[in-house]
Amino acid sequence: MSALRNTFMHGLKSVQFKQARNFRVGWTCSGAVRLKGRSFLTLKDFNPDEIKHILKVSADLKHRIKHDGQYLPLLRGKSIAMIFEKRSTRTRMSTETGFALLGGHPCFLTPQDIHLGVNESTKDTARVLSSLTDIVLARVYSHSTLEQLDKEASVPIINGLSDLYHPIQILADLLTLQEHYGSLKGLTLSWIGDGNNVLHSFMMSLPKLGVNLRIATPEGYEPDPNVTQEALRLSKQFATELHLFSEPMEAAQGSNVLVTDTWISMGQEEEKKKRLKDFHGYQITMQTGSVAAPDWTFLHCLPRKSEEVDDEVFYSPRSLVFPEAENRKWTIMGLLVCILTDYSPPISQLKL
Known part of the structure; x- marks a missing residue:
């Protein structure tokens, strides 16, 4: 019986060792x-x-x-x-x-x-x-x-x-939306906020995946002109829509996904008072969502401030911010x- 047990354990260890060595159970x-x-x-x-x-x-x-x-x-x-x-x-x-x-x-x-x-x-x-x-x-x-x-x-x-x-953030956002909606193609995403690095990365990726993009930024906070020019070219190439607005409610019209980000990034602390004034009216609320598509969801790359999105939206079932945060891990691992x-x-x- 002891010999049989030893033979079994040796075989089990051999299998485990082979599994550890041959961990690439995928294709090249x-x-x-x-x-x-x-x-x-x-x-x-x-x-x-x-x-x-x-x-x-x-x-x-x-x-x-x-x-x-x-x-x-x-x-x-x-x-x-x-x-x-x-x-x-x-x-x-x-x-x-x-x-x-x-x-x-x-x-x-x-x-x-x-x-x-x-x-x-x-x-x-x-x-x-x-x-x-x-x-x-x-x-x-x-x-x-x-x-x-x-x-x-x-x-x-x-x-x-x-x-x-900020391209690694966008990978997490894309995986989160894919998991939630089952498909990216045909979605419309509305960005309401600063024309920053996160928006630039959306602009360089969404058209390639068949996602329409609607952007609302205050005057003087528009995305980089060179990035905008390239995004317009991509939208034409991949037959998607790209629209720029100054009114948040216009941008949110018919959208599946509402997205914002911090209005005051690291290094911009001295501009806080001016920025809060300039972004007045850009907070995402349920009223913003009232003109969006019936299945609208919300994304934010975090950390979040209440002036950017209120608690009612941020902690609602429509908010995907915490699955989005977790997917930062899986997408950086994938990359x-x-x-x-x-x-x-x-x-x-x-x-x-």
Whole structure:
């Protein structure tokens, strides 16, 4: 009996060992989508199939790890340098916990740890980190810092946020909407607020996925003209609608998704009094939703202030902000897996 038990346990351990070694229970990436080794600075650089592939991998990881309880150390032996010029809850936690969950080692670098471009040049930092890590995520003030890092580094660079774009936030938003509505194509999203980096990333991605975009910003807070010009070109190319307004209720008309963001970003604290005055009337309320589509929902990338959206909307069943926040983790994991491995899900959890 003892010998039989020992034989059984040996066989079980052998199976477990093989499962641990052969954790890539998926297919290698094939076809036109080639993301391995690429940087991720802006969604402008990614076509519809590439964005969809990232979302599919993200949904696959979420399903297999969260719901099926599988262990997938796809990033075992790899490390990421996380440079944070600007503080963050979701970007840090999603990247740090997600990378570790996939078997890798995250290294968090604050301004006190690394004075990027001050104590050491950005060029030198990029070259040093390239020799020590497999990938770098940087959350910075100026988009040009990311471009310089990307130019000098020999490993991929991910934009964790810049003054121009916030692409990893949009991946989470897209996955959240896909999960809620079952499809992205044909949706209309209304942005009501500042013409900022989050909006710019929506403008560089939504037309490619068949989503219409309606934008309301106060005078003087419009999105970047170059981004707007490119978004108009994309809308024409992919046969979607893009409209710009100055009145929130106009922008919300018939929309499926109402979205806003902070009116006062880090570094704009001195403008607070003026900005609050200029954004008067832009708070999203149930009255805003009264002109939207019957199935309207609400998104906010957080942290949220009550002047941007009232409690009635923010904590209502229409609000997807907390699933949206959780999906920051699954989408950054999906993106990292796409950039660092050849993994592709055997069966897509999303029908995009």
